[in-house]
Amino acid sequence: MKRTSALQKWSWALPVLFIILCVSLGVLQYRWIDEASRAERDRLRAGLQDSITRLAIAINSDITSAVSAFFPAGRPPEEPLQPEKLSELYLQWRESTHHDDLFASIGLAVLNGRRLELFQIDPASGAARPSVWPPHWRAIRERLEMRAAQLLGLPPDPRTREFRPGPPPPEEAMLFEVARFGRAAVDPRRNAAWLIFELDESYLRSALIPDHLRRYLGESLTDYAIEIAYRADPTLIFYSNEAQSMPGRPDAETALLEIQYDRLFRRMAPPGMREPPRGRNAGADFGRLLLRVRHRAGSLDAVVARTRMRNLAVTFSVLLLMFGALAAIVLSTRRAQRLANLQMEFVTGVSHELRTPLTVIRTAAYNLRGKLASNPAMVEKYGALIQRESERLTEIVEQVLEFARSRSAAARLETEPVHVREAAEQALNACQPLVEASGVKVENSIPQDLPPVSAEPRALAHCLQNLISNAIKYGGDGGWVGLSAAVKGEFVEICVADRGPGIPPDELRHVFDPFFRGRRAIDDQIHGTGLGLSLVKSAIESFGGQVEARSRPGRETEFLLRLRAAPQNAEAIEPASTGGRPA
Template identity: 25%
Template sequence: MLKQLYWRLTGIVILTVLAAVLIAGMILFFGVTAFYTSQFQEDMHSVAESDLPQSIQRILTSQQEDTVTASQAEAAVNAFAGKLGLDENRSCFILSARDASVITPADMRPASMTVTPNLSAAMRAAKGDSVSLFGDYLDYALFIRNGSTEADGYILYIRDNKTEFHQLIRQMLFCLLWAMLAALLLSAAAGLLVTRHMASPLRQLTLRAERFASGDFEPALEKVPAGEMGELVRAFNHMGTVMNKSLQQINAEKHKIEVILEHINNGIIAFDTDQNMIHINPAAQRMFEIKDPSQLRFDRFFRSIGAGVCMAEFLYLERSKTEERDLLVGNNHIRASFLPFKIDNDKTAGIVCVFEDVTEQFNLEAARQKFVAEVSHELKTPLTTIRTYTETLLNGYLDDKKTAVSLLNTVQTETDKMTALVQNLLILSRFDMQRMDIRKSLFSIDDMLRRLENMFRLEAEKKGLELTYNRTTEIPAIYADQDQIERAVKNIISNSIKYCAKGDKIQIFAGSLYNNVYIKVEDSGKGIPKADLDHVFERFYRVDKARSRDKGGTGLGLSIAKEIIESHGGTIQIESEFGRFTRVTINLPMAKEN
């Protein structure tokens, strides 16, 4: 761009100088022409006012027109040759006014001159002294009476063929060409110097503008010329400072927004009105497993996830309020909010889509509803039994002692079931609210398991089961709440006894591995179907609901065991193969005493 400016400015200077030289040449040409013409006219007027016309008149009218007379007339003309400026380029003739035939010089007789406008005027007894600046010749014709009639008069005719003038013009043109060449060289040099001087600030401004385009607004231009160019440089410096500050503020705000969007849990995707994605945060990419965000298009994306929205609704139906949709993406429940954003002229510029993963809330609500239903059902059955048996006693069976005792035993059994259910619910509630009072102390897992083996052996033998405990390695004492750990292991052993048939074996193993103490309770009972393994730790979940209720199970034992073990920083896992075995493994960290 600057190179083009250099050549343009230099060209302007050169053309200006050449135009000035040409104008000067034209002025000189017209001046020389006018001078030459006016000088010819002055010479002719001085001749007209001299004695030459009277001398010629006397000579030609006093005698007959013969050779002697013509020679005298020619001699009279030659006497005025200096004043007439006669030479090889300017000639003087005496002509007959009748037919313009030559009288003198005698060597041209009897030829006639070509009639020109001035000669024609003289032949009419008028003065022929008009001139043309651009004619091929200059002439002057003066009518001289012969004393009788005008038709017999004479004409003093002077003709200049402009040869000297043409030579002068050629010399002028030659000088003018040299002047133009010199002017061309000088103007080119001057143009380059002037252009370089003028373009230096422009070069700096151009470089600064290029840095502006690349986002670099520093440093400011140090060389500030005088005049209007200096004002422009100062304006650029001020503009760069303002833009730099503005850009820093914008970058700070942009970085702040990006950090917020990157660390926010909700997914956010913004689309323009052409359905192109203009922003997406990492949460949205993870939520929808988007690998190439640049390929996202509004209608296509939301059609693929069944959102039931399209861009036209927001552009043409002028929806300015937030639209919400509940989506099911895989196993996740997502709430989508669509917020149109506008530009200054109140026209929709795009849509911001906010996605909130409400799977946990959905599952919690479903679990709450299920929990309420399960508790209601668990309480309804014993309450119905108690009410029925109570009504039966009140209706006449109080006197029948045997029947009354049987009914009251049933009422007591159902009451115990409700008491156990309520106690288990209270325990889970304390864990949920993190209000469980955990009293840790050092105790021996080995001693606890041997005590539980003795506790459950009689119950197992009544059902024809074989219950054994084996210590596989040395077991260090652990720091935990002994009562809670014992409750968890009791629930697991109790479940094994409940769901094993006669002849099955229940084995308890314990030992230490790395930094953990493990407890395994394995039985050879019926086992658990694979489809139920992921749900056995859920509250009120039973593999065989009818059989569990008959055996007095509430479906909370494993849930309580899981809460207890995890509250101590441990893990509990269950493995089973339907029809062969079930194995529950507890891992507890060997924590140091606080």
């Protein structure tokens, strides 16, 4: 007993420990996934920021390479740039560059007396021709006139707008001016000149920017919304791969479109000269445009959050499967324990059931052999006793063999149309001695005109016999047992009822389990093996039917057999699948 109690404690302790372990693993996994998600978010954001920073540097480098073609390498210019030399440099640049459409216009501003003269490159011939100042170059003209006045020692023109640091307005964002003085002492009348470069907006939008986006973002480009706005006015969009403006905060951003002036200075520095410090605008800290990138899913945070939720869902699904497996193991173990207990009770019960008639038979045989019963009436009595107890033994053995056959996969009952009334009468005839001995009134109200059912005749009669005998043994206190039947759709429902004490609710769901016997049957020492109802359920389900038990303690108990009505004019049918349900 103590060992059984210890085993029961361990059978509960192990699942509890397993549950605690699973919960602990779930909590740790949640924390690990959360930390991994944050690290993944930071990694993606850092990688994206690095990609667009290198993209901005590459675009700035392309622009600087194009501008540097108009400056000498390895030495400062000896003389100021003249229009003829500008034409020569332009033609050389066009032959060597892959971005010959990068500039919409190239201009050269030189001092002529106190006046700035403008020469512009003719793209068709490459010649530098005198030109009037374009209206949108007005700001550059004013700045250059102010610088020229400073070189000439003249007071500034009061009409000139004051220069303000920071990104230029959108109308000037494509314009760059670079001083191109000679090496000799500055003589403003002979030595001052400025190059003016105007980038081609359409070429930037259609070629330069898309090429670098594909190069630095690669296959992930389709995952991101790209927007490039003017830094001076971020509401004005220069380039976008989306139909609508970008909502919310971008995942990464950087400035772009600026000449790397420190690179120009290094280009003109003579060999051996100390390299000037690298300027900040060599990278992407300065620029006239602002590149903003945001994931199409909403943001990188949203992408990582979805991945995190998927990982959590997978983790908790695994934990649920583990809990489900544990529950199945526990239920299976408890069921196996319960079945083992029932089997032990069955062995005990069967041993008792076998010992009682054997004892009676042995005693009667001893009396007959010892001629203790010489009176013919006594011999008749002992003979009847031996016959009755032998039949009881036969019934017990038959039930055990029938249970073994029902559990065999090869067991198969051939069905045929069976009249319910005839099967009920056979069952009543078999139970007649028990009915007479108990004094219970049995009422058979099964109609004669019921349609036949699909069943095996002997097995159906045996099922009804089991139910009737159980009703008499366990419900005979009510003094009445009733049989009835009715058509329910395509099924025929047979009911065996009694008015006995009933079955407790906690036992009702186990009455069809093998070897199960109720507390009252055990306490009152009512003979039985606990196999009868299990055999009834197995047989009826093999016919494609269904068994149900109902009980109202203290009032009545009903056992219902639902069998499918046999097809009309059918001689025999195959057994239906086990566990069939009415439609």
